[in-house]
Every structure is written in structure tokens, then in C-alpha cells.
Amino acid sequence: MKTGAKILIESLQREGVDTIFGYPGGSVLPIYDELYDSPLRHILVRHEQAAAHAADGYARASGRVGVCLATSGPGACNLVTGIATAYMDSVPVVAITGQVPTTMLGNDAFQESDIQGITMPITKHNYLVKDTAEIPRVVQEAFYIAGTGRQGPVLIDLPKDVNTRSIKDPVVPEKVVLRGYNPTYKGNKRQIDRAIELIKEAERPLIYAGGGIISSNASPELVEFATKIGIPITTTLMGIGCIPCDHPLNLGMLGMHGTEYANFAVTECDLLIAIGARFDDRVTGKIDTFAPRAKVIHIDIDPAEIGKNKRVDVPIVGDVKSVLADMIAGLKKTGACDAWDKKILHWKQHHPLRYGKDDGCLYPQFIIQQMNELLKGDAVIVSEVGQNQMWTAQYFCFRQPRTWITSGGLGTMGYGFPAAIGAHFARPDVPVFDVAGDGSIQMNIQEMGTVAQYKIPVKIAILNNMYLGMVRQWQELFYDRRYSFTELPPVEFVKIAQAYGIDGIKVESSDDVMTALKAAVDCDGPFLLDFRIEREENVFPMVPAGAAINEMIGGHPRS
Amino acid sequence: MKAHTLSILVENKAGVLSRVTGLFSRRGFNIESLAVGPCEEQDMSRITIVVIGDDAQVEQVMKQLNKLIDVIKVSDLTDNERVERELVMFKVTADQGTIRAEIMQIATIFRAQIVDVGAKSVILQVVGDTDKINAMEKLLRQFGIKELIRTGRIGILRGTKTVTSSK
Known part of the structure; x- marks a missing residue:
């Protein structure tokens, strides 16, 4: 006889899972009890959103299906942004959530939320499992659906009693049979x-x-x-x-x-x-x-x-x-x-990309170029969303697929840091950088706890302009410089890092950029770089929303 | 823009209807009519949805429907030889003998059935295509329709062509 939780763990192992990003809670207690002495590596994040992003970063960096785990109700709801991010960028993720016991479903029970209903528009497919015997088939299908065709996230919702119930060895299907799912691989x-x-x-x-x-x-x-x-x-x-x-x-x-x-x-x-x-x-x-x-x-x-x-x-x-x-x-x-x-x-x-180079200011583009100079493309670079993302896309010289990880479709601020954690477990052999803004890093800054706990050597490079830079840029260009709620008061990020036991350096001059980057790479563990950049630097060229793409602001004169 | 009748074969699983209808609202389509029921295969259901849109929009919605794992087949019946039917019940005010006779006459013409007779009302049941039902509704309105209910359109291809799982 085996419990549903045990069957789940065995099913995950059958799919070749080695790492799970998760956060425990009431309805997943049986699963966590199984994880306690399981060979599966579990990384405890500090917020479920980070678990979903980490699974996503792992998947993008490795090409394999990423896995995250959260409890029912708030835990499951906190995964939503991460699942939507993976959905928009077609990333294979399997999200496992706890649920209240089947006997209480629909009862507004404690920590109940209809996560299957909530995630219907943002998953490739999802399951609410009501019978312990279905677990092996559902897990097998979930990984198959997530990882084939146009890839995407799949959610499995597991009520607590489904996990605790013991049954005789369940049947493991020999292969996945889905009548309604037959992706076309060969072109006509x-x-x-x-x-x-x-x-x-x-x-x-x-x-x-x-x-x-x-x-x-x-x-x-x-x-x-x-x-x-x-x-x-x-x-x-x-x-x-x-x-x-x-x-x-x-x-x-x-x-x-x-x-x-x-x-x-x-x-x-x-x-x-x-x-x-x-x-x-x-x-x-x-x-x-x-x-x-x-x-x-x-x-x-x-x-x-x-x-x-x-x-x-x-x-x-x-x-x-x-x-x-x-x-x-x-x-x-x-x-x-x-x-x-x-x-x-x-x-x-x-018409090359350009920025105001030699006036002694600390330009974000220069930092990215220096990072490129140091790493020579042999790294995984993850970004947050906004100016930091665009500067990295423009100025870092990527040479290999799966070395650039960013939230494109959904544009999720707060994605980069946890995704970088996931990417590290996929590519422990290379440095992993999270290029952040001071706005986006504060959306999942709690993950400093995670990297500190496991000594995950993710390097955080904050391009700090004390603004929500991209929105400020739009306000400058299209809203008469009315900076409505886009200025952020200064934060001493190095001190925050230190509070978690993470080293960091504040960099205010372009002369110190390379030394600081080297210090980050040379450090065995996580490291934080707080670059105080030129505050009102813009991302150019830029096509205004709704314009033709050859009508760019900040370009060279047409010859 | 015209009405398209889509026949959708789905796995008979919990939540499948909500996946299908959710997709319509999410992509900005209005469902004109919807009918669902079990079909010739035990673990499948057939959904008939009438939706209004231009050909490109409907093609996009069909492609999105096809992406749902529980959807086995989607067909647009619109430009094919087909039979479409809907069942409607009218509860009509009928408290005088003369009116009752008139209503019964209309029922005969439309091959409707009277399925309930009360002291002050009768219920008529009619099966037909949209034109027939609309025509009948127009005629009955003068007597006072207290309640009207329709099943939603269902459609099936003429001849040997089918909307089934075998391709």
C-alpha cells in the first residue's frame, strides 16, 4: 500500500525530476512529509511566485520541464503570475498545488481556492485529481503536455485526502494516450x-x-x-x-x-x-x-x-x-x-546602437558591455523587466541559446531574480547574473533569503536609477515629463544584502565597474552590485506604440 | 460577419464546458447559442455553438479550440449541407375560448404540440430551424408570451459525412 503523496513523488522521479522549487503549507503536508527523506532536491523559496519563476528559469536554461509546488489557497494563488509568465513565453513547467480535501471542495473551506478555474486561461492544461489511483497517469500526461508541441505550463491540483489515502500499487500507463492532442512535427x-x-x-x-x-x-x-x-x-x-x-x-x-x-x-x-x-x-x-x-x-x-x-x-x-x-x-x-x-x-x-559614452557618467549600457567583456558570453544572463531588460538585450553579446532568460510576453517585473535561482540549478557550471532595476528587484527581493540559505551563487546587478525607468521614459516622451508615481526613494541595497548575509558593493563610477563585476564573479556565493546609474538615461532607439517600426525615436538621421 | 455553427466533439470530463466557453469569452466572442449532450461515443460529448463573426475570426477561434487538450474535433458546419434544429417551448396566455382556438390553429400550422393546458395558459412545443421559430414567436406575441425557452441549435451534416474522432 502506498499513499498518494508517495505515488506522486515516485511519478515525479519517473519523469526524471531532480529539483523542485516550493513552499509548504497545510494541504501539502503529506507531500512534504514524503519529500523529507526523498532523493529529490527541494529548494525552499520565500514566496510561491518565486517558486514558479524558478521552475520557469530552470526550464528555460535546461530545456527540461521545471517543477514547482505550493499549498492550496494563497499558496496556489501566489503561483499565478509565474504560471502566466511561463504560459506567455511557452515554457514547460508543471505546477503542483495542494487543495482542500475532496469532501470539502466548493465549501469555501480554509485556504480553498478554485485554482483549476483560476488557471484555466493561463495553462496549457490543468487537472484536479479526485482519485489517488489517477496520480501516475495525470503526472505522466502533465509532463508530456508541458514538454511537447508548443510547450507550456500544466497545473495539477491535489486535494489533501487524495495525497493521504493509501492504495495498492497503482497502474502506470505504458504511454500517454490523448485523443485531443496530436501536435504536428513534420512540415507539409x-x-x-x-x-x-x-x-x-x-x-x-x-x-x-x-x-x-x-x-x-x-x-x-x-x-x-x-x-x-x-x-x-x-x-x-x-x-x-x-x-x-x-x-x-x-x-x-x-x-x-x-x-x-x-x-x-x-x-x-x-x-x-x-x-x-x-x-x-x-x-x-x-x-x-x-x-x-x-x-x-x-x-x-x-x-x-x-x-x-x-x-x-x-x-x-x-x-x-x-x-x-x-x-x-x-x-x-x-x-x-x-x-x-x-x-x-x-x-x-x-545606424549602430549608441549611447553618450565619454562624459564620465555611469551608463547602464557601459555596465552591460563590461559584463560582456568579462563573461565572454559564457554565462546565463537573466533580466527583470523594463529598461534593464532592453539594455541587456541590446548590449550583451549572446552566443548560445538558453543563455538569455527574460519574461517577454507577460513582461513580469520580479521575474529575474527567482528565475536566476532556477537557472543556476540547470547550469551550475557557469555564472548566473540577474540584471535588475531598483524597481523590479524589490518585487521579489525576499529571495535573498533563498540564495543565502543555499549559497546559490546568483549575482544580482541592479541598474539603480531610483525610478521605474521604463515607465518614466514613457512619461518623459509622451506625458510631458509628468513623473507620476515613478520616482523611488533611494535604497541601500548592499545593506539589505548584508542583512541576509550576502556580500555586495555599491558602484558609483564607471571606473569601478570592472573591478566590481570581477569581485562578484570571484565570490563563491551570491553577490549584489548596486550600480548608481545615470538617472534619466533612455532606451533607444524606440518605436512609439502604434507607429511603424521604421519610425524610431533616438535613431540616426537617415542617409 | 455571419452566424457560424460549430460542432465540437469533446472528452466528457469535468470542466470541459467551462474550458470551451471560457475560451470564447476570453477571445472576445459572443456565443449566440449553445447546446451540449452526450453522443454516440460513451466518454465523449458533442457541443454545438453558434457564434457570429467573420471567417478569419471564426477560423482563429476554431484553432484555439483545437488547442484545448479535451477537444477532440472541431468542425464549422456553416458552409456544408446540414440539418439544424432547435426545440422551443412557449407558455402563452390563453384565458378565453376563442384565443385558445386561435393558438391551436397556429400550432397546427407550425406542427407544434400542445404539451400542457392550464386554466389561463397553454404550453406549445415546436421543433425547427431558426426562421420557423422566429415566425411562430412573432405570431404568438399578440396573445402574450409569458415565458419562452429554447434548447439552442444543434446541427448535423447531411449524407455520410460526420464530425467524429476518426479522421
């Missing part, structure tokens, strides 16, 4: 042939690569595909790392804070090949003027993304890794599009 041959024809005819082709490349581990195929025919690539925020930043074909990020040359290329291309990307509004700006001269090929595993925002000429539903392999096989090496290449090179030379 006819559409692939049509795409190849379009590529042959194109004079100004451009690849627009998104997070789907990373999820499907298709970076090698993408680079091979692009180099075989010499097509330049622009990446979304989520696609950063799918091609090395300094690769000659890479135009960097497009969209609201993309490079000028990427946005120009989109506007002027005659063939846009969207791969694992979803034409998000932060990418396209005004959709009618996005790639206005281009035929569009769209490769995505999710049929619902094709044609959702932009009319597509050749839709290819499938796993981008498999589709790209087929396209590579079908393509003959073609002559380069000389005029187009020259044009792009001209844009790259005359």
Missing part, C-alpha cells in the same frame, strides 16, 4: 516546396527568428539554413541567442527597441521568413506597416499563430527543427543577393 512537403520557390525568387529575403527556435533546440539548423543561402536574421527578444550576436548575418533584435538596421530590413524586405515567432505587437508596431513589401513564410508548431496577426503566403505548421532540416535538404546554395547585402551593411555601419 508541398508548403516546404512552395517556401523554397519563394526563397529562390527573393531579392531581399530576411529571417525573423523567435523563441520557437530556442524551445525546439533548432539553433544549429537555423544558422545552417541562413548561411547556406546567405539570408540575414533578425531575432525577437525571445529569440536572442539562437544565432551568435556577432555572426555576420545577425541584425540583432527587431521591434520597439530593436536595432535600426533590423527594423529597416523588415520594412524593405521582399520575403519575410518568420520562424517560431508570433508577430507580437512589441515586434510589429503598427501591423499594417510591418513588412509591407514582403511575402511571408511562417513556420510555427502552433497552427493558431499562423495568420493570427499577419496574413501569410506560405504557412508551415511543424517543429521548426524538423522543418528547417527539410528546407536545408531542399535548398541549393544560391548566389548572394549582393545589392541587399550591401544595403544592410550600409545600415549596420551608419
Whole structure:
């Protein structure tokens, strides 16, 4: 005879789980009792939101399913932002929640919340398990659904009595059978042939690569595909790392804070090949003027993304890794599009990213460049959300997939620090940095307790401008500098770190940046860097909301 | 913009209706009518939803429905040869003999059945497509409709074509 809790732990082990991020409470007591002497590593966070983000960071850095665990009611509700974050960025996470006993369901019992109902719009699928014997099947299905097709979070809600009840060895299904779930992996041959024809005819082709490349581990195929025919690539925020930043074909990020040359290329291309990307509004700006001269090929595993925002000429539903392999096989090496290449090179030379470098101020962009100089791309960089995120995306040179971790779709402030904790357990071999703002770090600052307790060597780099910087930037540009509730009083973050037993340095001059970064990397444990940056520095270039993406503020004059 | 009749085959599991209808409201679609019931396969149900939208919007909602794990198949019956029916019951004021006779005449014309007769009212039951039901409602309104209830439309393809799990 085995309890439901025991069956759960065994089921998780069968899925190869090694780490769980969680927080105990009344209704998960039976599960925690099993965890007490289980080989599974459990990391105690300080807030359930952090457990969800840590599982998400673990998943993004490793490519495996991340797992978090919380109690019923408030515990489950605290996971919600983390689950929604994972959902928007298609990250495989299994969230396990406790629930009041089945006999009390729907009774407004203590710490009861309908978490299945609450998370329906933000999970790929979810379960309320009412029978202990179902646990092995449900866990198996949850991991399968989370980790296949277009990945995403799955929640399993487990009432307390389901966990405490003992049953004879439950049946473990041999394989997952889901009649309503059959993702398409192989691209349609006819559409692939049509795409190849379009590529042959194109004079100004451009690849627009998104997070789907990373999820499907298709970076090698993408680079091979692009180099075989010499097509330049622009990446979304989520696609950063799918091609090395300094690769000659890479135009960097497009969209609201993309490079000028990427946005120009989109506007002027005659063939846009969207791969694992979803034409998000932060990418396209005004959709009618996005790639206005281009035929569009769209490769995505999710049929619902094709044609959702932009009319597509050749839709290819499938796993981008498999589709790209087929396209590579079908393509003959073609002559380069000389005029187009020259044009792009001209844009790259005359419209580089820039900031006011040599006036002695401490610029956030400089800090990111120094970080890049020191780490040489051999690190996992996690960001919070806002200016810190955009500066890192623009100025850090990412060379490998899964080394850039950020909340793109939901834009969750407070994501970075806990996600960095998760990323460390996926990649203990490299330094993990959380690039933060003084606003976002305070949204999950309690996790200093977690990194201190387990000596998790996450380095927190706060780009501290004593503002909610991105919102302030919008207020400066579009609201007559009326800084409504965006100024934050100064905080001595180093002292907060010290209170948790974490070392840190406050940095106020650009001369001290490298020394401070080295101190952080050399420290065995967690470390905090409080960079007092130029307060009103903006993220440029910038496409105002609703404008065409080639109409950027803060760009170079068009030549 | 036109009415589309969607036939949705789903796993007969707790919460599946809320997943389907939640998706409609979340994506900004209004459900015109909804009918659910068990079907020829024991552990499945069939949902018929009538929704108003242009073809692209309806295509998007169908794709989103297909992503639900518990949804096995989604078909838009609209542009196919099909039979659509709805059952309606009218409770009509009928406290005078002459009125009662008139109502019964209308019932005969529309092949409606009188399923209850009280001292002051009668209940008529009619099965048909939307046009027929609307026409009947219009006629009965003069007598005073006290209550009206409709099952929501259900639809099925003509001929051998089916909306089933086998593809």
C-alpha cells in the first residue's frame, strides 16, 4: 500500500525530476512529509511566485520541464503570475498545488481556492485529481503536455485526502494516450516546396527568428539554413541567442527597441521568413506597416499563430527543427543577393546602437558591455523587466541559446531574480547574473533569503536609477515629463544584502565597474552590485506604440 | 460577419464546458447559442455553438479550440449541407375560448404540440430551424408570451459525412 503523496513523488522521479522549487503549507503536508527523506532536491523559496519563476528559469536554461509546488489557497494563488509568465513565453513547467480535501471542495473551506478555474486561461492544461489511483497517469500526461508541441505550463491540483489515502500499487500507463492532442512535427512537403520557390525568387529575403527556435533546440539548423543561402536574421527578444550576436548575418533584435538596421530590413524586405515567432505587437508596431513589401513564410508548431496577426503566403505548421532540416535538404546554395547585402551593411555601419559614452557618467549600457567583456558570453544572463531588460538585450553579446532568460510576453517585473535561482540549478557550471532595476528587484527581493540559505551563487546587478525607468521614459516622451508615481526613494541595497548575509558593493563610477563585476564573479556565493546609474538615461532607439517600426525615436538621421 | 455553427466533439470530463466557453469569452466572442449532450461515443460529448463573426475570426477561434487538450474535433458546419434544429417551448396566455382556438390553429400550422393546458395558459412545443421559430414567436406575441425557452441549435451534416474522432 502506498499513499498518494508517495505515488506522486515516485511519478515525479519517473519523469526524471531532480529539483523542485516550493513552499509548504497545510494541504501539502503529506507531500512534504514524503519529500523529507526523498532523493529529490527541494529548494525552499520565500514566496510561491518565486517558486514558479524558478521552475520557469530552470526550464528555460535546461530545456527540461521545471517543477514547482505550493499549498492550496494563497499558496496556489501566489503561483499565478509565474504560471502566466511561463504560459506567455511557452515554457514547460508543471505546477503542483495542494487543495482542500475532496469532501470539502466548493465549501469555501480554509485556504480553498478554485485554482483549476483560476488557471484555466493561463495553462496549457490543468487537472484536479479526485482519485489517488489517477496520480501516475495525470503526472505522466502533465509532463508530456508541458514538454511537447508548443510547450507550456500544466497545473495539477491535489486535494489533501487524495495525497493521504493509501492504495495498492497503482497502474502506470505504458504511454500517454490523448485523443485531443496530436501536435504536428513534420512540415507539409508541398508548403516546404512552395517556401523554397519563394526563397529562390527573393531579392531581399530576411529571417525573423523567435523563441520557437530556442524551445525546439533548432539553433544549429537555423544558422545552417541562413548561411547556406546567405539570408540575414533578425531575432525577437525571445529569440536572442539562437544565432551568435556577432555572426555576420545577425541584425540583432527587431521591434520597439530593436536595432535600426533590423527594423529597416523588415520594412524593405521582399520575403519575410518568420520562424517560431508570433508577430507580437512589441515586434510589429503598427501591423499594417510591418513588412509591407514582403511575402511571408511562417513556420510555427502552433497552427493558431499562423495568420493570427499577419496574413501569410506560405504557412508551415511543424517543429521548426524538423522543418528547417527539410528546407536545408531542399535548398541549393544560391548566389548572394549582393545589392541587399550591401544595403544592410550600409545600415549596420551608419545606424549602430549608441549611447553618450565619454562624459564620465555611469551608463547602464557601459555596465552591460563590461559584463560582456568579462563573461565572454559564457554565462546565463537573466533580466527583470523594463529598461534593464532592453539594455541587456541590446548590449550583451549572446552566443548560445538558453543563455538569455527574460519574461517577454507577460513582461513580469520580479521575474529575474527567482528565475536566476532556477537557472543556476540547470547550469551550475557557469555564472548566473540577474540584471535588475531598483524597481523590479524589490518585487521579489525576499529571495535573498533563498540564495543565502543555499549559497546559490546568483549575482544580482541592479541598474539603480531610483525610478521605474521604463515607465518614466514613457512619461518623459509622451506625458510631458509628468513623473507620476515613478520616482523611488533611494535604497541601500548592499545593506539589505548584508542583512541576509550576502556580500555586495555599491558602484558609483564607471571606473569601478570592472573591478566590481570581477569581485562578484570571484565570490563563491551570491553577490549584489548596486550600480548608481545615470538617472534619466533612455532606451533607444524606440518605436512609439502604434507607429511603424521604421519610425524610431533616438535613431540616426537617415542617409 | 455571419452566424457560424460549430460542432465540437469533446472528452466528457469535468470542466470541459467551462474550458470551451471560457475560451470564447476570453477571445472576445459572443456565443449566440449553445447546446451540449452526450453522443454516440460513451466518454465523449458533442457541443454545438453558434457564434457570429467573420471567417478569419471564426477560423482563429476554431484553432484555439483545437488547442484545448479535451477537444477532440472541431468542425464549422456553416458552409456544408446540414440539418439544424432547435426545440422551443412557449407558455402563452390563453384565458378565453376563442384565443385558445386561435393558438391551436397556429400550432397546427407550425406542427407544434400542445404539451400542457392550464386554466389561463397553454404550453406549445415546436421543433425547427431558426426562421420557423422566429415566425411562430412573432405570431404568438399578440396573445402574450409569458415565458419562452429554447434548447439552442444543434446541427448535423447531411449524407455520410460526420464530425467524429476518426479522421
